[in-house]
Amino acid sequence: DAGVTQSPTHLIKTRGQQVTLRCSPKSGHDTVSWYQQALGQGPQFIFQYYEEEERQRGNFPDRFSGHQFPNYSSELNVNALLLGDSALYLCASRSGGMLWYEQYFGPGTRLTVT
Amino acid sequence: AQKITQTQPGMFVQEKEAVTLDCTYDTSDQSYGLFWYKQPSSGEMIFLIYQGSYDEQNATEGRYSLNFQKARKSANLVISASQLGDSAMYFCAMRLPYSGGGADGLTFGKGTHLIIQP
Secondary structure (H helix, E strand, O other): OOOOEEEOOEEEEOOOOOEEEEEEOOOOOOEEEEEEEOOOOOOEEEEEEEOOEEEEEOOOOOOEEEEEOOOOOEEEEEOOOOHHHOEEEEEEEEOOOOOOOOOEEOOOEEEEEO | OOEEEOOOOEEEEEOOOOEEEOOEEEOOOOOOEEEEEEEOOOOOOEEEEEEEOOOOOOOEEOOEEEEEEOOOOEEEEEEOOOOHHHOEEEEEEEEOOOOOOOOOOEEEOOOEEEEEEO
16 A cells, blocks of 8 residues: 655756646545645645645745645645745645544655755 | 744654653644654654543553643653664644644644664
């Protein structure tokens, strides 16, 4: 049973460009969350998707947008990249059952903006 | 606003000793949940333990236990009989203010870097 998978593993972009990161949740999971983790910091919540709708959003600008597909996979899009967007982007998924609190994280996508 | 504070940037512990990682939190909510995650150098966050604010007993999961002191707003992680493989970053987290519909984004502390020495 594959866990949460993310692609790509690493990415280098230039300021002003746009980027799309992808996430496939663990089998049986229907809720996907995205986090940004700057070097030496804890993860910061970007948003959460459920039933193809953004259910909750953290304190991130509109440059950060997302999508969830019918198969529960998800994309994170970042427009007009800034140097400060360089970070590890983590995707997490969970089910809605008894163990709802147990979120499974993917290995992350390391984004470098130059 | 909610806040998680982890005051130990780094800790060195001898193998087989017990470890306590500190976490204090601030929230005005009556109902909340507290989490601990482990992040090895590979980067993947691993769920360790969860404590609900209304749970009467401290949560335990194998060698991990959560020392929950509600009045002091602390939720310390205790690792018994530490192993070399426990070396990693450890993050305390809390569910963001509930906005309905089952939403459960988390706010994390800055983490503690735990190093287990042989």
